[in-house]
Amino acid sequence: MSNPQLVMYDEEFKQINAVIEKLLREANAKVIFLVDKNGQLISGVGETERFDTTSLASLTAGNIAATGGLAKLIGEKEFSILFHEGEKDNLHISIVGGRVILVVLFDTRSSLGLVRLRVKKASDELTAIFARLLQKAEEKEKSGESDFPFAEITDDDIDNLFS
Amino acid sequence: MSFINYASREINCKIVYYGPGLCGKTTNLQFVYQKTATEAKGKMISLATETERTLFFDFLPLALGEIRGFKTRFHLYTVPGQVFYDASRKLILKGVDGVVFVADSQEERMEANIESVENLRFNLQEQGYDLDKIPYVIQYNKRDLPNIVSVEELRRELNPTGVPDFEACAATGEGVFETLKAIAKQILLELKKGK
Structure with a gap:
């Protein structure tokens, strides 16, 4: 398949959250989200409760996909940074490690320059963590070791979802 | 592909509703929304x-x-059905776990159905998926209209491999949840198989 399944473990989840929490402080941002390119929300820090995070994740991924399509049309691989400027709030969207999307929401208490600078540093750290995560998932799959919760799923389990 | 998060004990899957323009993809989602x-x-x-x-x-x-202690989430997407939106359709298929093909049962839409299935197969291939190998169900929509093709003929034209198929009237909701349940089930069973 073109995109291997994304699996998240406790250890890496904590590391990722530590990185984006640091970024939140250093960039003076309001909210930071990490979204899978397929539109699944991975994590969010800051004033997340004020936002519909699921929709935000889906639309961000759609946005990245659409601009990626545009990039290909003009012969670029992708546009790795998108910036949306609003009256009060702004969105800085960037691609991390080729497969994850980092969304930083900030207002006048910060600036585009500061956000760009801090995002760059955090991106490197995140890229490393996601590379480890991918490797770990592959190793687990190879060794046949799996604590996968669905291995013993039954028809009844599925039917119960719809009852 | 699905996203399994052991940290927050969640599993997310992506379902895409595909089909020709005005076949009722959005109507399917609207009904699910109303009844959930x-x-x-x-x-x-x-x-x-x-x-x-x-x-x-x-x-x-x-x-x-x-x-089994994991929150199970499904993200339902529709594609734009009109032929000229093909570039957008391709993007939405990225990372899909299962496809619902919504066919328009009306006689005059038969050709559009066939064209759309071919387009689906082609676009999936471009993303590295094989329609015969991923979770896939078909819905014959608009069964309440007068000028419809028989289910046998729809099957012959659109479902040669015999995947699960359902008659529906998305406007009234008939068959909508049966379709959704069938694709969800296939996706979960696929996940089970994959591990």
């Missing part, structure tokens, strides 16, 4: 034109409950 309890659904997002034709996609997140 508030706590189980998120906001439905429609990126549509002023005449309510889907421009990019509709999106509906559903949290159906838990399986």
Whole structure:
């Protein structure tokens, strides 16, 4: 398949959250989200409760996909940074490690320059963590070791979802 | 592909409703939205034109409950059906876990159905998927209209491999949940098989 399944473990989840929490402080941002390119929300820090995070994740991924399509049309691989400027709030969207999307929401208490600078540093750290995560998932799959919760799923389990 | 989060004990899957223009993909999602309890659904997002034709996609997140202690979420997407939106359709298929093909049962839409299935197969291939290998169900929609093709003929033309198929009338909701349940089941069984 073109995109291997994304699996998240406790250890890496904590590391990722530590990185984006640091970024939140250093960039003076309001909210930071990490979204899978397929539109699944991975994590969010800051004033997340004020936002519909699921929709935000889906639309961000759609946005990245659409601009990626545009990039290909003009012969670029992708546009790795998108910036949306609003009256009060702004969105800085960037691609991390080729497969994850980092969304930083900030207002006048910060600036585009500061956000760009801090995002760059955090991106490197995140890229490393996601590379480890991918490797770990592959190793687990190879060794046949799996604590996968669905291995013993039954028809009844599925039917119960719809009852 | 699905996203399994051991940290927050969640599993997210992506279902895409595909089909020719005006076949009822958005109507399917609207019915699911109306009939789902508030706590189980998120906001439905429609990126549509002023005449309510889907421009990019509709999106509906559903949290159906838990399986073995894991919150199971399905993200339902539709594609724009009109032929000239092909570039957008391809993007939405990225990372898909299962496809529902919504066919328009009306005689005059038969050709559009066939063209759309071929387009689906082709676009999936471009993303590295094989329609014969991923979870896939077909819905014959608009069974309440007068000028419809028989289910046998629809099957012959659109479902040569005999995947699960359902008659439906998305406007009244008939067959909508049966279809959704069938694709969800296939996806979960596929996940089970994959490990």
